[in-house]
Amino acid sequence: MRILIVGGGVLGTLHAWQAVRRGHDVLHLEREPEARGASVRNFGLVWVSGRAPGAELTAATRSRELWEELGAQVPGLGFRANGSLAVLRTEAEHAVAAEAPGDRGFTLLDAAETRRLNPALRGDILGALWCPRDAAVEPRTAQPALRAWLAGTGRYTWLPGREVRDLTGQGVLDDHGERHEGDQVLLCTGAWLGGLVRELTGDLPVRRVRLQMAQTEPLGETLTTSVADGDSFRYYPAYRGPALNALNERQPQPPAAAAHAMQLLMVQRLDGGLTIGDTHDYAEPFPFDVTEEPYEHLRRVSEAILGRPLPRIVRRWAGVYAQTTDTSQVVHRRQVAANAWLITGPGGRGMTCSPAIAEDTAVAVGL
Incomplete structure (x- = not known):
């Protein structure tokens, strides 16, 4: 399939990795020239120790395994198992x-x-x-390093400076008036909860x-x-x-x-x-x-x-x-159209849990 991912932060980038590793082609859109939100303004901690028992700890533990796997493939992530x-x-x-x-x-x-x-x-x-079990990566370089690695697979295209304005039956329409076609759209828009996200969902928890x-x-x-x-x-x-x-x-x-x-x-x-x-x-x-x-x-x-x-x-x-705000959930994930899902709200565990969140999305969407 061809997957369109909206949002260039760590959550969107790890969703791109999951899609590519499952054999799909990815077009990755970001409204800024480079991700500038919480994905680069954090500690880079892969923090298993303090997580709540249940779904949160399961996601953090699985993510810790995936970060180590990724770190071996992509040295630019700066992964280290420092505890x-x-x-x-x-x-x-x-x-x-x-x-x-x-x-x-x-x-x-x-x-x-x-x-x-x-x-x-x-x-x-x-x-x-x-x-x-705790570990760390480099938040300022992790996403660019992973994108460069993804580009080398031949299945990934990075398209910054494009704000998605609308969903279509075949993909998305951006603020340049260009249409991008894909089989599934994954909206990983971080703390940007207005614009198209609000139009699609109304008030979010x-x-x-x-x-x-x-x-x-x-x-x-x-x-x-x-x-x-x-x-x-x-x-x-x-x-x-x-x-x-x-x-x-x-x-x-x-x-x-x-x-x-x-x-x-x-x-x-x-x-x-x-x-x-x-x-x-x-x-x-x-x-x-x-x-x-x-x-x-x-x-x-x-x-x-x-x-x-x-x-x-x-x-x-x-x-x-x-x-x-749903403490039983690691992230808010919902289908917003026949061909589109919104994934947001991991909170301060975004850097820790993004690999497992993306893996769970792949299962939910059927990638």
Whole structure:
């Protein structure tokens, strides 16, 4: 078949990969010259550890397998199986880690064991929760690298700078007045929920979430794992239970972290710099500028864990992603026409779960 994919982010690109690997031809349309949304404004984390049991964990686990397979084929993805450490600085955080589910491959480490695994963590810590299943890719280069690999198959065409304005019985019509024919149309439009998407669906059970992040100069040493702080327990569903309830009651977040719904996630880029974040803002309209207070909090926590000054921040940015409000679903997927499906709303798990989401779409659509 000939598959038309609308949306050049990670979700659309992984759908293109699934279609090509199943023997189909793909035309991939993107309204911008290059994907600029949450797919490149994220940590690049393949994060299995914190996922909710059930469909979310299944998707994350399967995606972890597919990312490793892809990483071997496409070195430009920058895939590395570096694992993660959720660093523990208080007894309340340690209690949550001790209750962590047993199906993630977790190991609870003391401070000395943590530093042997990641010598860059020289701060005052009690230990860490180690998850070897977590991994990372390079978000700024992953999509271009995968597209270049797909183009080499002879079954893939990338067509940026084209906004799809309408569905036809045979494909789509773009804003240049050109018609593109295909057997199936997959709309992977990310946080863009207006225009044609709204016309086709009306109101969606999907909300938009804004986050702030930053990148530093090179650390000057290797951060051997991805790193999270104890606040990450508050935002990932895997850790819900009595110990987390006690943490929330007895150890409230600092005012800045609470006001911006923050956790610390830290991952080292291939150039040695650190990506740090993040915040969560759910109230639209979102501000057009970034706020400095969260960065000051991230610096304090990062320096407490590293036991050294954080390298100079060289980039700050905000991003917006779409998140399904149906907590039982990993993504919102619906058929919007006889020949078209909408796939959106993976939320903050988009980079993690896109390979499995695309695989499930291929089954649902019959590719």
